[in-house]
Amino acid sequence: MKVELLEEKTETKLLLNGCSVAMANAIRRAIINGVYTLAIDDVTIYKNTSSMFDEVLAARLGLIPIKTPIEVKGKGKFLLKLKEMGPKAVHASDLVSSDKDVVPAIPEMLIINLKDGESLELEAETTWGNGAIHTKFTPAHVYYHFYPKITIPNSSVKGAAKIASLCPVDILDGQKDSLSVKSGKLSECILCKACEDYAGSDVISISSEKDKIVFGIESWGQLSVKDIFNEAISTLEEEVKEISEKI
Ligand code: SF4
Structure with a gap:
């Protein structure tokens, strides 16, 4: 698995490349339930x-x-x-x-x-x-979703501004007959499909990349995000070790 830092603001967003949903969920659960x-x-x-x-x-x-x-x-x-x-x-x-x-x-x-x-x-x-x-010991709010894939097959899109205005996270740029994703904003798509539902999948098509996961962590302040992540991974390692010793 390759980990990339996507964003470091109030919350930290990581891109987990080559990560299964099961693994992402195991890390999420380890953070919520396993970090002291x-x-x-x-x-x-x-x-x-x-x-x-x-x-x-x-x-x-x-x-x-x-x-x-x-x-x-x-x-x-x-x-x-x-x-x-x-x-x-x-x-x-x-x-x-x-x-x-x-x-x-x-x-x-x-x-x-x-x-x-x-x-x-x-x-x-x-x-x-x-x-x-x-739950008072839980160190963070954690979530994950698939990395979005947005396809706009035609270079000319009628009503581009209207389609862009429907995006709740404002990542689409619609000017005259031109529709595009704003630079560096793709990972912020929440896959709601409001744009596709309005314009049709032949105009803008929303899907996701199954082996890429956007993983968000918002610390409540007890620990830094790095420490939270490391502690969660240690917890998982200990649990796996315990299972292997019992087999
Ligand atoms: S799926 Fe939703 S969040 Fe993504 S680009 Fe379309 S309207 Fe915006």
């Missing part, structure tokens, strides 16, 4: 005079993605403390961590709006886990 990260799992609330119940507050804290640098792998638990008095909008960045590298990945995430006179004091302990245990 840190998340808040145990909360001791010393004081809470806000209108939010302790249980809701604890559940909310558990869903804050916590940076899990690869260097802390294997280390024990970490403590995050919070002591605030209203009026104040309390954000994830207000949690004071016992380790400067194990901190909330999205500092601006709102935890609670404390009104005048309301106060909060708590300690939150992290634990290790993966998505198979709880």
